[in-house]
Amino acid sequence: MKELWTTMASLMGVLAFSQTLLNTLLPPNLRFIFIKLFHTFLNYFSPYSYFDITEIEGVNTNELYNAVQLYLSSTSTTSSNRLSLTRGLNSTSITYTISHNHRLTDVFKGVYVVWEHIVTPRQTQTFSWRALPEEKRGFSLRVHKRDKDFILGSYFDYISSKASEIRRKKEDRLLYTNSKNGSLDSRGQPWESVPFKHPSTFETLAMDPTKKAEIMSDLRDFAEGSAFYKRAGRVWKRGYLLYGPPGTGKSSMIAAMANYLEYDIYDLELTEVQTNLELRKLLMKTSSKSIIVIEDIDCSINLKNRTEIDFTNILNGNDNNDNDNDNNNSITLSGLLNFTDGLWSSCGSERIFVFTTNHIEKLDPALLRSGRMDMHVFMSYCCFESLLILIKNYLGCTVNDMDTEILRQLEKVVCVAEMTPADVSEVLIKNRRDKAKAIRELVEILSFRARENEKLRRERNYLGCTVNDMDTEILRQLEKVVCVAEMTPADVSEVLIKNRRDKAKAIRELVEILSFRARENEKLRRERVAVA
Ligand SMILES: Nc1ncnc2c1ncn2[C@@H]1O[C@H](COP(=O)(O)OP(=O)(O)OP(=O)(O)O)[C@@H](O)[C@H]1O
Numbered sequence: 141m142k143e144l145w146t147t148m149a150s151l152m153g154v155l156a157f158s159q160t161l162l163n164t165l166l167p168p169n170l171r172f173i174f175i176k177l178f179h180t181f182l183n184y185f186s187p188y189s190y191f192d193i194t195e196i197e198g199v200n201t202n203e204l205y206n207a208v209q210l211y212l213s214s215t216s217t218t219s220s221n222r223l224s225l226t227r228g229l230n231s232t233s234i235t236y237t238i239s240h241n242h243r244l245t246d247v248f249k250g251v252y253v254v255w256e257h258i259v260t261p262r263q264t265q266t267f268s269w270r271a272l273p274e275e276k277r278g279f280s281l282r283v284h285k286r287d288k289d290f291i292l293g294s295y296f297d298y299i300s301s302k303a304s305e306i307r308r309k310k311e312d313r314l315l316y317t318n319s320k321n322g323s324l325d326s327r328g329q330p331w332e333s334v335p336f337k338h339p340s341t342f343e344t345l346a347m348d349p350t351k352k353a354e355i356m357s358d359l360r361d362f363a364e365g366s367a368f369y370k371r372a373g374r375v376w377k378r379g380y381l382l383y384g385p386p387g388t389g390k391s392s393m394i395a396a397m398a399n400y401l402e403y404d405i406y407d408l409e410l411t412e413v414q415t416n417l418e419l420r421k422l423l424m425k426t427s428s429k430s431i432i433v434i435e436d437i438d439c440s441i442n443l444k445n446r447t448e449i450d451f452t453n454i455l456n457g458n459d460n461n462d463n464d465n466d467n468n469n470s471i472t473l474s475g476l477l478n479f480t481d482g483l484w485s486s487c488g489s490e491r492i493f494v495f496t497t498n499h500i501e502k503l504d505p506a507l508l509r510s511g512r513m514d515m516h517v518f519m520s521y522c523c524f525e526s527l528l529i530l531i532k533n534y535l536g537c538t539v540n541d542m543d544t545e546i547l548r549q550l551e552k553v554v555c556v557a558e559m560t561p562a563d564v565s566e567v568l569i570k571n572r573r574d575k576a577k578a579i580r581e582l583v584e585i586l587s588f589r590a591r592e593n594e595k596l597r598r599e600r601n602y603l604g605c606t607v608n609d610m611d612t613e614i615l616r617q618l619e620k621v622v623c624v625a626e627m628t629p630a631d632v633s634e635v636l637i638k639n640r641r642d643k644a645k646a647i648r649e650l651v652e653i654l655s656f657r658a659r660e661n662e663k664l665r666r667e668r669v670a671v672a
């Protein structure tokens with residue numbers, strides 16, 4: 141042992157002496173070449189290969205760096221004697237990773253590798269459109285030369301898949317939103333994130349149980365459909381349109397979907413996006429296993445602004461139809477359609493697009509077609525089954541705990557009352573400490589609402605207008621669409637009752653709904669003819 145130390149000390153002495161000699165004897169250029177040759181010589185005889193993974197490559201964030209960091213934070217790698225512990229704001233879990241400039245050994249299928257986390261201060265700010273972090277961070281991986289090919293072949297794939305698994309299972313999932321005016325953070329990300337904590341699940345979601353089971357099975361099929369989508373030559377994505385009155389659970393449904401599939405949510409605020417190009421860039425920065433949400437789509441964008449050319453291009457699957465609009469510096473419907481369905485939508489996989497609206501009739505039919513929005517889910521007023529779920533959520537009562545007569549009364553009035561789950565929840569939350577009072581109040585309110593609605597329904601002349609009071613052009617429009625729309629008198633009455641205090645609005649909404657239904661039916665008819 142003593143001999144070994146003596147040899148090492150003399151070697152160090154020789155090295156130090158050589159360096160001094162080099163510095164004095166050789167000019168800088170030659171010195172540089174000499175050092176390079178010396179390193180090549182050393183590398184040639186060294187039994188190891190090294191891989192450097194820097195945090196930022198050029199101006200882009202290196203995804204592999206994040207994956208390695210997460211992977212090394214898993215329990216199997218706590219062999220390092222110095223770890224950094226962190227806990228994000230509002231996060232429940234602690235994350236640990238190797239401390240700066242420390243090493244850690246990992247074993248992959250019997251092969252030993254050594255990781256080092258290298259952190260150095262950034263010396264000069266190279267020119268960049270955004271500020272770079274103050275320190276350079278990176279991982280260096282040392283492997284034996286004989287294992288190099290094996291490690292390159294499978295270790296990095298293993299790390300990437302393990303990292304996404306760890307993030308989904310152990311860490312809090314994330315809720316992203318796009319930064320204001322499309323600005324990027326210092327790591328080049330246009331999305332800001334917070335831990336996703338919404339407690340809504342399919343169990344607590346009040347809706348028709350058959351419809352719920354259908355959605356859950358569709359989601360399961362989607363998540364397990366990797367091979368199917370590949371075989372069918374389709375991009376692995378699915379679109380949902382959730383529509384219905386405010387307070388019927390559209391946002392709660394999105395949270396339930398994310399919790400069910402353990403996906404992240406990207407909540408896209410369209411009003412903060414200036415151009416179609418920016419929208420595309422946002423899409424490129426979303427990760428797999430995520431739900432991309434655009435809420436209140438009818439309020440976020442002018443949905444009727446496409447030109448004839450736009451429309452033809454979309455039907456032909458042409459991706460370049462937004463150039464003109466890009467020049468106008470505004471986001472357009474065709475940009476949005478390409479976002480969900482164009483060539484760029486394939487730049488990730490396993491993603492679900494969810495749009496919500498209170499007014500489906502205002503949406504452009506191109507947005508609704510299958511492939512873009514594969515499933516249309518109508519979130520409606522409380523039915524008896526939804527009511528029972530809400531009572532269980534808030535009061536902890538099941539059907540067995542409740543009086544049969546009360547159940548019968550509730551069942552009789554709940555549908556006619558047309559109360560949203562949000563309205564019902566309010567009554568239950570308010571009285572949650574006194575179950576009997578909560579149920580009593582619920583029966584009262586539902587019965588009152590049901591009586592009111594019944595009374596309104598019985599009034600046959602909703603607006604009191606005759607043909608003579610109405611605009612000829614509107615009458616012409618109504619005449620044109622009413623038969624094709626195939627709406628029942630009850631449906632029409634609904635629209636009129638709702639808007640009975642504002643006649644102009646009632647007629648306008650009637651024209652919109654009838655035209656929408658007529659277009660939908662026309663489309664269905666054409667599809668049937670094509671199939672036949
Ligand atoms: N179907 C439902 N099941 C359980 N809770 C619901 C449901 N619908 C509404 N709620 C309750 O009402 C509140 C509002 O619901 P939510 O935000 O999901 O409605 P929304 O349809 O998205 O409304 P908006 O159209 O205004 O965005 C929720 O916090 C939830 O507690």
Ligand SMILES: [Mg+2]
Nearest residue numbers: 390391392435
């Ligand atoms: Mg909502």
